[in-house]
Amino acid sequence: AQRVTQPEKLLSVFKGAPVELKCNYSYSGSPELFWYVQYSRQRLQLLLRHISRESIKGFTADLNKGETSFHLKKPFAQEEDSAMYYCALRDSGNTPLVFGKGTRLSVIA
Amino acid sequence: DVKVTQSSRYLVKRTGEKVFLECVQDMDHENMFWYRQDPGLGLRLIYFSYDVKMKEKGDIPEGYSVSREKKERFSLILESASTNQTSMYLCASSPPGALSNQPQHFGDGTRLSIL
Numbered sequence: 001a002q003r004v005t006q007p008e009k010l011l012s013v014f015k016g017a018p019v020e021l022k023c024n025y026s027y028s029g030s031p032e033l034f035w036y037v038q039y040s041r042q043r044l045q046l047l048l049r050h051i052s053r054e055s056i057k058g059f060t061a062d063l064n065k066g067e068t069s070f071h072l073k074k075p076f077a078q079e080e081d082s083a084m085y086y087c088a089l090r091d092s093g094n095t096p097l098v099f100g101k102g103t104r105l106s107v108i109a
Numbered sequence: 110d111v112k113v114t115q116s117s118r119y120l121v122k123r124t125g126e127k128v129f130l131e132c133v134q135d136m137d138h139e140n141m142f143w144y145r146q147d148p149g150l151g152l153r154l155i156y157f158s159y160d161v162k163m164k165e166k167g168d169i170p171e172g173y174s175v176s177r178e179k180k181e182r183f184s185l186i187l188e189s190a191s192t193n194q195t196s197m198y199l200c201a202s203s204p205p206g207a208l209s210n211q212p213q214h215f216g217d218g219t220r221l222s223i224l
Contacts, residue, residue, distance in 0.1 A: 006151075009149065096167065097142075097213055
């Protein structure tokens, strides 16, 4: 069965410090991995997806199939990065996303 | 820009009532989904639909049903509301599997309280 694990419920960092939000997955095939973000009072929105290999708002995430991880990283955290972050996985077919339980990032000034 | 609209942001109902949550999307997406979002539990899939009049159970379908009579509309029904169904409900839509690298787009959510 597919499973996504985000080990940290809450992560607090100081402004300007590096950030790493951890995500590990359990899946035997070749999954698609996503990071979603939910800012206060806003809808859940896509931050980035592994297939695009892009950097959004300074965030990057690399799929490591050997370690079955898809950690989200940013070299210098900003206060506006404070939000709830969800890692999600999908089979390469037409299936729903499976979400982790989320990590709340708090960036302290 | 994809627009997923949920009919109510906040809803208060009583135990035992039949509750309808409505969701409409404007991008002609085949796939639509209902999740509930609870602190510490993340998003859990209730039901989803790949096409009109089609539905599939998700991980926690008990106590819920759905209706998809039109492509753009996906309704979640609480047959007899109970207090443990107090939650934030999120609707999402996405294109079909041929475009499976496309993400799900979410609505603003309905915060439902059952008294």
